[in-house]
Amino acid sequence: xxxxxxxxxxxxxxxxxxxxxxxxxxxxxxxxxxxxxxxxxxxx
Amino acid sequence: xxxxxxxxxxxxxxxxxxxxxxxxxxxxxxxxxxxxxxxxxxxxxxxxxxxxxxxxxxxxxxxx
Amino acid sequence: xxxxxxxxxxxxxxxxxxxxxxxxxxxxxxxxxxxxxxxxxxxxxxxxxxxxxxxxxxxxxxxxxxxxxxxxxxxxxxxxxxxxxxxxxxxxxxxxxxxxxxxxxxxxxxxxxxxxxxxxxxxxxxxxxxxxxxxxxxxxxxxxxxxxxxxxxxxxxxxxxxxxxxxxxxxxxxxxxxxxxxxxxxxxxxxxxxxxxxxxxxxxxxxxxxxxxxxxxxxxxxxxxxxxxxxxxxxxxxxxxxxxxxxxx
Numbered sequence: 001x002x003x004x005x006x007x008x009x010x011x012x013x014x015x016x017x018x019x020x021x022x023x024x025x026x027x028x029x030x031x032x033x034x035x036x037x038x039x040x041x042x043x044x
Numbered sequence: 045x046x047x048x049x050x051x052x053x054x055x056x057x058x059x060x061x062x063x064x065x066x067x068x069x070x071x072x073x074x075x076x077x078x079x080x081x082x083x084x085x086x087x088x089x090x091x092x093x094x095x096x097x098x099x100x101x102x103x104x105x106x107x108x
Numbered sequence: 109x110x111x112x113x114x115x116x117x118x119x120x121x122x123x124x125x126x127x128x129x130x131x132x133x134x135x136x137x138x139x140x141x142x143x144x145x146x147x148x149x150x151x152x153x154x155x156x157x158x159x160x161x162x163x164x165x166x167x168x169x170x171x172x173x174x175x176x177x178x179x180x181x182x183x184x185x186x187x188x189x190x191x192x193x194x195x196x197x198x199x200x201x202x203x204x205x206x207x208x209x210x211x212x213x214x215x216x217x218x219x220x221x222x223x224x225x226x227x228x229x230x231x232x233x234x235x236x237x238x239x240x241x242x243x244x245x246x247x248x249x250x251x252x253x254x255x256x257x258x259x260x261x262x263x264x265x266x267x268x269x270x271x272x273x274x275x276x277x278x279x280x281x282x283x284x285x286x287x288x289x290x291x292x293x294x295x296x297x298x299x300x301x302x303x304x305x306x307x308x309x310x311x312x313x314x315x316x317x318x319x320x321x322x323x324x325x326x327x328x329x330x331x332x333x334x335x336x337x338x339x340x341x342x343x344x345x346x347x348x349x350x351x352x353x354x355x356x357x
Binding site: 045046047049050051054055056057059060061062063087099101102104105108 | 162164165169173176177178207220221222223224225226227228230233250253256257326328329
Binding site for chain 3: 034038039040041042043044
């Protein structure tokens with residue numbers, strides 16, 4: 001899972017020990033990055 | 045957000061007239077009625093699509 | 109059922125026409141109208157694969173917008189119902205992605221309008237997608253509806269009967285469509301849809317001409333009006349044949 005810190009805009013890897021927190025600036029709001037997969041959508 | 049591509053009621057493609065309408069009637073000071081007549085948007089269902097539309101892309105883009 | 113009928117064009121442009129059909133029943137006129145709306149197959153985008161979309165709109169919203177863009181529909185026989193045509197779009201901000209930016213893999217299927225804004229892209233935003241267009245009918249989704257605002261009215265016959273009293277204020281007499289005046293066809297837009305402009309100071313009578321219908325047909329650009337009407341008639345015929353075969357033992 002890759003996330004991006006909403007304050008310092010750096011990429012963050014979350015692991016099970018660190019909790020939800022940016023290791024660089026300590027900010028607790030992380031944004032999930034869009035997956036690189038090609039997404040198929042039906043028009044309807 | 046962006047202009048609807050087609051008129052909700054009749055299905056005419058109205059999106060293609062948006063930029064000219066916006067430039068002349070919203071940014072410029074021409075009479076919207078005359079601009080719509082010249083663009084060939086005749087029915088009131090299609091006219092309201094353009095008259096009542098507001099572009100919101102600039103409003104929401106800072107929150108990306 | 110009589111086979112004799114007349115078609116006469118009143119106004120004729122590529123995407124917009126008005127024509128008079130005489131000698132058909134109201135049921136048949138309505139059948140044609142409904143066939144034009146729901147039964148003529150047209151091309152439209154049906155699935156979209158998003159490679160990158162960092163714009164302010166969701167993939168699904170953009171997919172719907174792409175689906176509504178009219179595409180030119182190839183001649184009958186070139187494609188069958190399950191064939192697909194791939195179109196791709198790749199626009200990087202700051203710019204606006206237009207329907208004209210769609211690049212088609214087939215020359216017969218192109219965006220009919222090139223100026224429809226799909227999405228406004230800001231600095232650093234990008235839209236890259238690939239779309240499949242399929243042939244389908246208005247019945248299944250409005251995006252496949254080739255005819256827009258298709259309708260008909262009775263042809264109306266106008267005759268002046270007598271002069272109005274000299275000092276009487278004339279009432280407005282609003283008529284829309286096409287009138288017949290001594291055998292001449294006159295669109296009502298010529299006199300601002302008001303008969304009192306054409307017959308000042310006169311009392312006029314207005315009556316429907318039986319079995320004469322003035323169709324007003326517009327297309328979304330998928331094909332010309334002639335093409336739409338003939339294809340609509342063909343779909344009625346093929347369904348009639350199907351019915352005939354089904355009831356024969």
